[in-house]
Amino acid sequence: MNVEYFVIFLISFLIGAIPFGxxxxxxxxxxxxxxxxxxxxxxxxxxxxxxxxxxxxxxLDALKVLIAYWTISSFIFVDDFEKMIIAGAGVLGHCxxxxxxxxxxxxxxxxxxxxxxxxxxxxxxALGIYIxxxxxxxxxxxxxxxxxxxxxxxxxxxxxxxxxxxLLTVFALFIWIRHLENIKRLFSGxxxxxxxxxxxxxxxxxxxxxxLWFLFARIVALH
Numbered sequence: 001m002n003v004e005y006f007v008i009f010l011i012s013f014l015i016g017a018i019p020f021g022x023x024x025x026x027x028x029x030x031x032x033x034x035x036x037x038x039x040x041x042x043x044x045x046x047x048x049x050x051x052x053x054x055x056x057x058x059x060l061d062a063l064k065v066l067i068a069y070w071t072i073s074s075f076i077f078v079d080d081f082e083k084m085i086i087a088g089a090g091v092l093g094h095c096x097x098x099x100x101x102x103x104x105x106x107x108x109x110x111x112x113x114x115x116x117x118x119x120x121x122x123x124x125x126a127l128g129i130y131i132x133x134x135x136x137x138x139x140x141x142x143x144x145x146x147x148x149x150x151x152x153x154x155x156x157x158x159x160x161x162x163x164x165x166x167l168l169t170v171f172a173l174f175i176w177i178r179h180l181e182n183i184k185r186l187f188s189g190x191x192x193x194x195x196x197x198x199x200x201x202x203x204x205x206x207x208x209x210x211x212l213w214f215l216f217a218r219i220v221a222l223h
Contacts, residue, residue: 004076004082005082005085008072008078008082008085008086008089009085009089010089011068011071011072012065012068012069012072012085012086012087012088012089012090012093013089013090013092013093014093014098015064015067015068015071015090015093016064016065016068016089016090016091016092016093016094016110017093017094017096017097017098017099017104018064018093018097018099019041019097019099019100019104020056020057020060020061020064021033021041021042021043021045021046021057021061021105022034022041022100024046024050024053024056024057024060025046025049025050025053028050028053029049029050029053031049033045033046033049034100034103036048036049039103040103040104040105040106041097041100041103041104041105042057042061042094042104042105042106042107042108042109043057043058043061043105043108043109043202043205044106044108044140044194044198044202045105047194047197047198047201047202048198051197051198051200051201052201054198054201054202054205055201055202055204055205055208056205057109057205058109058201058202058205058206058208058209059205059208059209059212061094061105061109061110061113062109062110062112062113062116062205062206062209063113063209064090064093064094064110064113064114065086065087065090065091065110065113065114065117066113066114066116066117066213068086068089068090069083069086069117072086080118080163081163083117083118084163084164084167086114086117087111087114087115087117087118087167088167088170088171090110090114091107091110091111091114091171091174094107094110095107095174095178106144106175106178106179107171107174107175107178108144108147108148108175109205109206111148111151111171111175112126112127112206112209113209114171115151115168116213118155118159118161118164119155119158119159119164120210120213120214121154121158122151122154122155122158122159122168123151123210124210125150125154125158126147126148126150126151126154127147127203127206127207127210129143129146129147129150130143130144130146130147130203130206131143131203133146133147134194134199134202134203135199137193138193138194138196138199139186139191139192139193139194140194140198140199140202141179141182141183141185141186141191142182142186142191144175144179145175145176145179145182145183148171148172148175148176149172151168151171151172152165152166152168152169152172155168
């Protein structure tokens with residue numbers, strides 16, 4: 001294995017693994033997020049603790065891969081293939097955090113932010129699908145599934161970059177695997193619906209992140 005690739009993967013994995021949702025719930029709400037709701041440490045479960053913390057959680061989780069990229073690119077030139085390593089490792093770290101005995105979130109916000117490394121339009125379009133489905137159903141998991149499936153399609157429409165299409169297809173497959181329990185509940189009709197305030201918090205967090213990226217990311221040349 002190329003040593004540089006391994007170091008890039010390790011740094012990105014460890015940054016992606018920082019459990020912001022868990023930290024926010026512990027510090028500001030004095031709750032262990034693993035003991036709340038689904039037990040996941042992502043923003044959707046964090047919204048059950050605090051809507052404001054969920055907004056912050058979405059932004060921080062979405063920033064993970066970009067933080068990893070900015071950290072690594074400050075030392076070496078990062079090509080497109082290495083960006084894909086950073087994106088994949090960051091999402092993997094978020095879902096299987098070694099800081100929490102390899103527990104974590106489901107990768108949605110982190111994948112959403114990761115795609116900004118390549119083409120922000122894809123993330124914004126996928127967010128549109130999420131908003132549409134969640135507005136109709138109030139089921140966050142179903143919205144996640146549809147949004148993740150749409151990402152490789154948007155990648156083809158906007159970029160025609162097959163490597164990116166393949167990466168986002170892998171992301172979608174991984175997200176579906178992380179949602180297997182949710183899928184079972186969807187088929188049995190027992191998947192819980194989010195409260196409107198929780199839905200609003202998640203969407204607002206994603207929108208805030210998008211605005212912040214468009215305002216500041218061009219200063220730190222991503223391409």
